[in-house]
Amino acid sequence: MTVNQYKLPVQGMTCTGCEEHVTEALEQAGAKNVSANFRRGEAIFQLSEDWIDQAKQNIEETGYHPDEEEIQTTGSFVAFDRDGDYDLLIVGSGGAAFSAAIKASENGAKVAMVERGTVGGTCVNIGCVPSKTMLRAGDINGLAQNHPFNGLQTGAGGVNLAKLTEQKDELVSQMRQEKYINLIDEYGFDLIRGEASFVDEKTIQVNGEHITAKSFLIATGANPAVPDIPGLKDVDYLTSTTALELKEVPKRLAVIGSGYIAAELGQMFHNFGTDVTLMQRSERLFKTYEPEVSDAIDEALREQGINLITGVTYQKVEQNGDTKSVTIEVNGEKQVIEADQILVATGRKPNTESLNLEAASVKTGKKGEVLTNEFLQTTNDRIYAAGDVTLGSQFVYVAAYEGGIVADNALGVTKRKIDLRFVPxxxxxxxxxxxxxxxxxxxxxxxxxxxxxxxxxxxxxxxxxxxxxxxxxxxxxxxxxxxxxxxxxxxxxxxxxxxxxxxxxxxxxxxxxxxxxxxxxxxxxxxxxxxxxxxxxxxxxxxxxxx
The missing domain is CATH 3.30.390.30 (FAD/NAD-linked reductase, C-terminal dimerisation domain)
Known part of the structure; x- marks a missing residue:
């Protein structure tokens, strides 16, 4: 059955009490997601076309006057055969989660999102947004100190990292509010605060309460992975998250790893004035990229004065007072890299440990990633997964794309396969x-x-x-x-x-x-x-x- 969304002018409403009366009259006719507004003199609701006359009659009987000539249809939806409290229940609140929630809500589904921490996921809170604004600050400072043009006299004073971090946090807060939190009421889905764990194949538990749904989306993202290097767990190291929370620029930074996070943050701190050493196990940077790409970025980083060590075997990590050290072996020779801070940037691991996926018959891979098919279904065909929790292409635009596909597939709107052949x-x-x-x-x-x-x-x-x-x-x-x-x-x-x-x-x-x-x-x-x-x-x- 097709459900339409209607905008119906209603005369005679003068207060919020009137709004409640009109809402009740529409709900008695079977309308869903009703929003009555006395100031605008209208009601917006979702209802089968077969019941629109009954809805108007109910409003008349309540003492208000619907304008039949001005009623507008603003969209159509699939009427879902709900099996549980929700049509779609999403665990997580990042790019994949919001994309799925918005699309499912636009299609008339009843949607809930469960979040145990900060709304917005990795990108806006601790990933793309905060890192790129800080990288921009680093670029400006680096160019002020060192540029290729003769005749320009430029320089930079000391970096007030606390001020930069404060400005970054303000930007993150603003974008989280505008691009995530405000959209919850805009699209009308439920936000449930707490940690979700599966009870069975169609039930999760949050704060002791059992919640059921026809379909689920696991979109819990990933967090920094920490390698098993002797002594590392006993040292106060940085990750990509905590590195962006520093209030003072370290004099020396040792970076374990040299992928995109290591290279970006390592160069950022170098531009702030830190003596940076990047260390990696492989013989070349970005080893899965074209050799010419690896050679070019290797040359660029070395030209800028970053110390790059490849072919590393990590022996141990130690801390003596404020000084930390990484003992490595390169070509059979031992080296000790001393630093004020150590940044661990060796990849990410999926956030699946607390979900109790076994209870829902959802299988995971060797790194804890949720396994999915080409439709993003897990081994339980009513449960889907999208974004970083699958350890696929870890870009927020891919997560959002996948969330949209899940919204269609899980609700039966269409049947779509993922296609990541052309992801930049x-x-x-x-x-x-x-x-x-x-x-x-x-x-x-x-x-x-x-x-x-x-x-x-x-x-x-x-x-x-x-x-x-x-x-x-x-x-x-x-x-x-x-x-x-x-x-x-x-x-x-x-x-x-x-x-x-x-x-x-x-x-x-x-x-x-x-x-x-x-x-x-x-x-x-x-x-x-x-x-x-x-x-x-x-x-x-x-x-x-x-x-």
């Missing part, structure tokens, strides 16, 4: 790293006739005028069709450029499509066109705008 990824170092599509190795493994172009950043006019030429553009092309199937960039604003490449990869544009299009001169986006031209020409022998 960005690391917000300077220069930044951005990728989309296949690497050269992945393309060959899939049987493509692979052609590649590698364009050094010093071939991009924008990089030349910026006096910042450490970086690279690498394109992966299907040699048979000349379609772009992968793009990998290290440059300033690579995250902005990659969206163009994402559209090209997703919609099957060819190298000729790129070379025959206009690229604005003196932008980093022009590098994509120049990299495409490199398949057929030596761009070093072209005039500035000949591309």
């Amino acid at each position: 990824g960005v690391t917000f170092t300077n220069p930044s790293i951005a990728t989309v599509g296949l690497t050269e190795q992945q393309a060959k493994a899939k049987g493509y006739d692979v052609k590649t172009s590698v364009l050094p950043l010093d071939a991009v006019p924008r990089a030349l005028v910026n006096q910042e030429t450490t970086g690279v553009y690498k394109l992966i092309v299907d040699g048979q069709t000349r379609k772009l199937i992968g793009a990998h960039i290290v440059s300033e604003n690579a995250g902005d450029v990659i969206y163009t490449a994402t559209l090209a990869v997703q919609f099957g544009l060819t190298i000729d499509d790129l070379t025959n299009s206009f690229a604005p001169y003196l932008t980093m986006a022009e590098g994509l066109k120049l990299a495409a031209l490199t398949f057929d020409k030596d761009v070093s022998k072209l005039s500035c705008c000949a591309g």
